Amino acid sequence: MKQNISVLMDGELFEDEAESLLGHIKRNSDARMNWEIYHLIGDVLRQPEYVHRGLSRKVRERMQDEPVVLAPRGREVKQQIRTIALSAAASLAAIGVVAWMSLQISPELSPRLAMQQAALQPASVPINADANDYLMAHQELSPNADMNGGASYIRTVSYSLDAAP
Amino acid sequence: MMKFIVFFGLLFGMVAQADAEDMPASLDWLEVVTFAGRHTDYSGVFVYQYDNRVETSSIIHVNDANGEYEKLECLDGPKREIIRHDGEVWGYINHKMVQLGSHGQSSFPSLSAEQLSALRANYNARLLGVERVAGYNAQVILFQPRDHLRYSHKIWVDTDSGLLLKAAVLGNRNKVEEQYSFTQLQIGGKIDRSWVRESNMAGAYAKNPHETNNDIKPINSGWVADMLPSGFKKTLEIERKMHGKHAPVTQMVFSDGLSAISIFIEPDDGDEDDVEGLSTRGAVNLYHKVLGKSLITVVGEVPPHTVMRVLDSVRYNGK
Numbered sequence: 001m002k003q004n005i006s007v008l009m010d011g012e013l014f015e016d017e018a019e020s021l022l023g024h025i026k027r028n029s030d031a032r033m034n035w036e037i038y039h040l041i042g043d044v045l046r047q048p049e050y051v052h053r054g055l056s057r058k059v060r061e062r063m064q065d066e067p068v069v070l071a072p073r074g075r076e077v078k079q080q081i082r083t084i085a086l087s088a089a090a091s092l093a094a095i096g097v098v099a100w101m102s103l104q105i106s107p108e109l110s111p112r113l114a115m116q117q118a119a120l121q122p123a124s125v126p127i128n129a130d131a132n133d134y135l136m137a138h139q140e141l142s143p144n145a146d147m148n149g150g151a152s153y154i155r156t157v158s159y160s161l162d163a164a165p
Numbered sequence: 166m167m168k169f170i171v172f173f174g175l176l177f178g179m180v181a182q183a184d185a186e187d188m189p190a191s192l193d194w195l196e197v198v199t200f201a202g203r204h205t206d207y208s209g210v211f212v213y214q215y216d217n218r219v220e221t222s223s224i225i226h227v228n229d230a231n232g233e234y235e236k237l238e239c240l241d242g243p244k245r246e247i248i249r250h251d252g253e254v255w256g257y258i259n260h261k262m263v264q265l266g267s268h269g270q271s272s273f274p275s276l277s278a279e280q281l282s283a284l285r286a287n288y289n290a291r292l293l294g295v296e297r298v299a300g301y302n303a304q305v306i307l308f309q310p311r312d313h314l315r316y317s318h319k320i321w322v323d324t325d326s327g328l329l330l331k332a333a334v335l336g337n338r339n340k341v342e343e344q345y346s347f348t349q350l351q352i353g354g355k356i357d358r359s360w361v362r363e364s365n366m367a368g369a370y371a372k373n374p375h376e377t378n379n380d381i382k383p384i385n386s387g388w389v390a391d392m393l394p395s396g397f398k399k400t401l402e403i404e405r406k407m408h409g410k411h412a413p414v415t416q417m418v419f420s421d422g423l424s425a426i427s428i429f430i431e432p433d434d435g436d437e438d439d440v441e442g443l444s445t446r447g448a449v450n451l452y453h454k455v456l457g458k459s460l461i462t463v464v465g466e467v468p469p470h471t472v473m474r475v476l477d478s479v480r481y482n483g484k
Contacts, residue, residue: 122469126216127446131462133408134429134451138464140254141401141418142425152345153237153247153254154213154222155446 005034009042132156190290190306192281194322195422201327202226203233208357209299209350210240215343215447227358234361248360283396284422287311288318296321298330299347308423314394314471316342316448318423326352334448336468343447381405386415388430392478394471396421407431426465426475433460443469452476 001024007013008021025031040053127135136156208225221240226233232251239245248255255264284290293305303321310317317339321331331346384404397419404413415430433455441454451464452472456479463476 122443122473124443124445124450124469127444127449127451131444131451131453134427134462134464135446135449136254137405137407137414137416137429138418138425138427138449140252141416141427142420142466153249154220154239154345155215155343155449156247 001031002034005031005038009038188292190292192284192290194290194304194306194320195284197327198320198322198329201323202329204228205326205328205352206356207328207350207352209347211345211347213343213345213447214341216445221348225356225360227356227361229358229361234358236360279398280420280422283398284308287315287394287396287421288423293319295324299350301325301330301350303330312394313337313468314474315421315424315467321346323352328352334466336448384415386417386430387481387483388415388417388428388479389482390417390419390428390475390479392474393419393426394421394467397426400425424466426463426467426472428475428479429462429464430479431460431462433458443473445469456480 004013004017004021005025008018013021025035036054036056139153139156142152206227208223210221210223213220213222220242223238223240224235226235228234233249235249237247237249246256253264288308288310291307291309293307295302296305297303298321301323302325304324306320306322308318308320317335319333319335320329322328323330328350330350331344333344334342336342381403382405384402386402386404398421399417400420401416401418403416405416407414410431411434412432417428417430419426419428442452444451448466449464450467450469450472451462452469453460453462454476455461459481461476461479463472463479465472465475
């Protein structure tokens, strides 16, 4: 069981196994304890400034202490939300200004900012051998082929598993 | 508050300046590399790394009165060989020499003034010092894009001959998408040319200009793509016959000087093999999609989201 929890934390468990293990952790307090200890170990190994211990228990206790508000929302609350929203918008705008200025001042930074936006990669599979004709047709007219010389043609004849008999 | 922001911005800029102690690179390097790659005789062995794979190949490049000849041979896996001569490509595949392509022009035209300015606008070129590759001293040059729609290109150029010794295409967080690198290289001197004559005698190079002209013809198809990254200019628009296709295929090629994007348009014949989707080999991404009655394919040495974005913007604008 302990080993499975460790594997789960490494993200190496299959989805269905992970689900049943998480269900088990929810029901079984020993397993939950192990889960928390493993996280604690991980936190200590990563050497942060503070190590949180028993965080979930503390959050639960604090939530139980929170009074339950049954009164309907008045104008005042709405007004407050609006103020918060406006100030949030203002600080976002400030970040925007800083980002914009850094772009103006240093072009080196812009790729880095842009790279962050592109962090999400769509799913992709290896190019099928059937599509080699497109690759070849593209290759012979790409400046990339010109600079790399014939070397880039190796792409089009690359040994792909699909092409293997 | 405003003052603080201004100061912060300046500081940010200065830190970045201090960081980049490397010299800005001149784009003349690209001209040098292209020229040297065409006019130098060399032979060597290089490795090609992509998608967690490594392949070793040998390459011989020679010039004679009839032009450039180049032989490329995979040293791993099944025997695969490619011979290039004056814009024609021949492949030795399944024990048979077949013509794989020809585009009538001996090589890609060298960079136009327009392309050079597009390059300057879209990439930040820097010299990163000198490193040793395959026993030669190489100047390292990094072309870093100013947006996230293209890859970074890092090249290692022989300081004496100007030959490209190593080239890497870097993606998000400097992940190596693909890389070529010579491990052994002989520049000039005695190079085996026997294959040039043999191939000529075998008729492998027998030119058939009529067929070539029929295969490819320039057209104005009326198709456009609205969402190409800035600096990508159309270098070619042709109609070509392609293996296994009944109808001619329209191909448009766009280039920003370092990378190219091809858009292929053909009637959708409902072939089940033509599934919609994204596929990748090294730095090349390919995206297939049926739009109306046409099958559109976008291929390029650009990130996946770029080929998808380009394809989704393809439309018929009328002639």
